[in-house]
Amino acid sequence: MNQKIIYILLLQCLFQTPQYANGIETEKTRGTISQKDTVMSAAYWKLWNSKVQAKIDRDIEENRKADAVLNLKGLPAGTAITVKQVSHDFIFGAHIFNFNQLGSNDLNTKYKELYGTLFNSATIPFYWKKFEMQPNRPRFREEYWDTEEYWNQVKEPQKEPHWRRPATDPIVEFCENKGIRLHGHTMTWGNREWHNPEWLFDDFCPQEEKEKLNKFSQDELYKLSPAEIENLAPVFSKELTRLFERRVVELANYYGDRIHSWDVVNESATDFGSGQMVPGDKICKSHYGLMPGDYTFESFKIANRVFPENTLLNINDYKNDADYLNQIKDLRSRGSRVDITGSQMHLFNPQSSLDIAEGKAIETPEIVWDKMAILSKAGLPIHLSEITITSPGDDKRGQEIQAIIARNLYRLWFSVKPMMGITWWNVVDGCGAPGEPSVSGLFSRDMKPKPSFYALNNLINHEWKTNTTVKVGKDGIAKFRGFKGRYSISWENSAGEQQNIEFYLKEDGDGL
Structure with a gap:
């Protein structure tokens, strides 16, 4: 099968537009196949060729599915059993940093409806700098300036x-x-800049x-x-x-096991790799500044001491290299309970998405497989905990580039055996942190779905x-092979x- 036919088939699948659940209006993607033929280069499709796609399909079948056995003795042979998958075992997440902050009840409702329809996991912000703006005043409970009414007037x-x-x-x-x-x-x-509050250094350091x-x-x-x-x-x-210890203990005491997993430490592999984290030293000369x-x-x-065993403790980093792997191995060799390896992939620069469309060596299948092979050596599940895919220019072609990149990468990530989940970062355009692209969302700022939403929704849902129908055999048993998760x-x-x-x-073998 030649590359152009594969390309057209993929685009036909990508731009199907199933109705979006729970009343959010659907905007159908426009454009013809002949127009889309110019979206990605031949060099891109050479990298994402039929052999690559076939390997991804095989790995998805092997790693994300299991054989169910329904022992329903007493039912006549031939009885039809309707099988409906109601949830995924795999994590399809997003951060929920813009909760009630989008400026209207309608926009907030559409945003919230994504959690439970597209996303089954939400990353909650506990960045210390804004969580505890004043010493001993953590922002667990809602105050007026957290309400929808407040934000609707801003x-x-x-x-x-x-x-x-x-x-x-x-x-x-x-x-x-x-x-x-x-x-x-x-x-x-x-x-x-983003995490440690100013008072941590100003109020607790004697003049x-x-x-x-x-x-x-x-x-x-x-x-x-x-020592100096x-x-x-x-x-x-x-x-x-x-104060670092007090914070960890406070979070554990307050939420217990209500929060299923935590990033215990974020982006510290650079310090580990530089050799500045020395056991016994009271100060680390971190590239961020002074740290314990x-x-x-x-x-x-x-965290090992104060959190329940059923709360999963993650480490999280963007390095995806030997330094990070060695850090995880070092922590575990010294008795740390590290349950999950968190990995990041941010295409913040719009040019990166354009370069990918031109077939340049950025997040190619081989590169992704190599990175996952390194991280898998830690022997832990991998959570792709933060991903950004920017829509370059945010015009029609830019949005289609974003959608095609997202579809292919999600398929590849989903196929990797130790992968347990993928978390999209900024869901809505214009809602990123300063310095992050304004057009990396699945939705426009007024909550209109972009082609990338349809691409992911078509995969996930x-x-x-x-969803299938199977029949009971003469032995009273019905079988099917399905994606891992909860079934009705x-x-x-x-x-x-x-x-x-x-x-x-x-x-394999789970069922009734």
């Missing part, structure tokens, strides 16, 4: 200090009511110590040994360690859901009464 939401940082209790309750998996992001991160530290530039501080820094600021070092010594290990040690089956008994039962398909 003209420039991006200028509000808590934009993309809603109070967490309303989100937890919303997700619990809808059966959405919850993921907390993040407990510890060295980044002062005398602050003056000593301020005599050194960042480069000069970096040249000092941890500790001698300069012993109270600062002690308080920094205490060996802070990743210490954070996991605390159609291609990757098993129904049939009529001899009295013509409808019977229903549910079960979870996880491994």
Whole structure:
């Protein structure tokens, strides 16, 4: 089969437009195949060729499905059993940072309806800087400035200090009511711009110590040994360690096992790889600034102690390389419970999406397989915890480029054996952090679905859901092979009464 035919078949599948659930208006994707023929280059389709697509299909069949056995003795042979998949075992997530912040009840309703229809997992923001703007005043509970009424009156939401940082209790309750998996992001991160509050360094560093530290530039501080820094600021070092521990304990005590998983530490592999995380040192000369010594290990040690065993503890990073793998191995060799490897993939630069369309070597199948092969050596499930795919230019072609890249990458990621989930980052255009692209969403700012939404919805809710009818054999057993997840089956008994039962398909042989 030649490349052009494969390309046309893929596009026909991609631009099917099933109605979007729960009343969100559908905008049908326009354009003809001849127009779409110019979207991606021949070089792109050479990389994503028929052999690659066939391997992806085989791996999906092998890694994401299982054989169900329904032992229904007593039913006559030939009885029809209706099989309906009601949930996925695989995580299809997104962050929920814009909860009640989109400016109208209508937009907020459309946003919330995605959780439970497209997404079965929500990443909740716990960035310390905005979660605890003032010492000892964490923002668990909703206040007026977190309400929909407040945000509906705000003209420039991006200028509000808590934009993309809603109070967490309303989100937890919303997700619990809808059966959405919850993921907390993040407990510890060295980044002062986005995570660590200003008071952490200003209020708890004595003036005398602050003056000593301020005599050194960042480069000069970096040249000092941890012992020299500790001698300069012993109270600062002690308080920094205490506050980091207090935060982890506070989150564990407050939520217990209500939040299913956490990023315990975010993006610390660079410090590990530089050799600055030294056991026993009280200060780490992090590339972010000063941090408690060996802070990743210490954070996991605390989390291991205070969180329930059924709460999964993740590490999260963008490096996807040997440094990250070695960090995970080092943590586990020292007794840290690390349950999941978090991996990131951000195409923030619109040019990257254009380069991919031209067939350049960016997130090609071989590159993705190689990265996943490295991370799989840790022996843990992999959660692709943050992904961004930008729509270059956000014109018709740019949106189609985004959709095609998303479809192919999701198929590839879904096929990888240790992969347990994929989490899209910014769902709505214009709702990213400063510096992130404004057109990387699945929806426009007024919640109109883009082609990328249809691409993912078609995969998650159609291609990757098993809905079928099977018949009972002479031995009273019915069988089917389906995507892993929760199922509802129904049939009529001899009295013509409808019977229903549910079960979870996880491994071959699961059923009734």
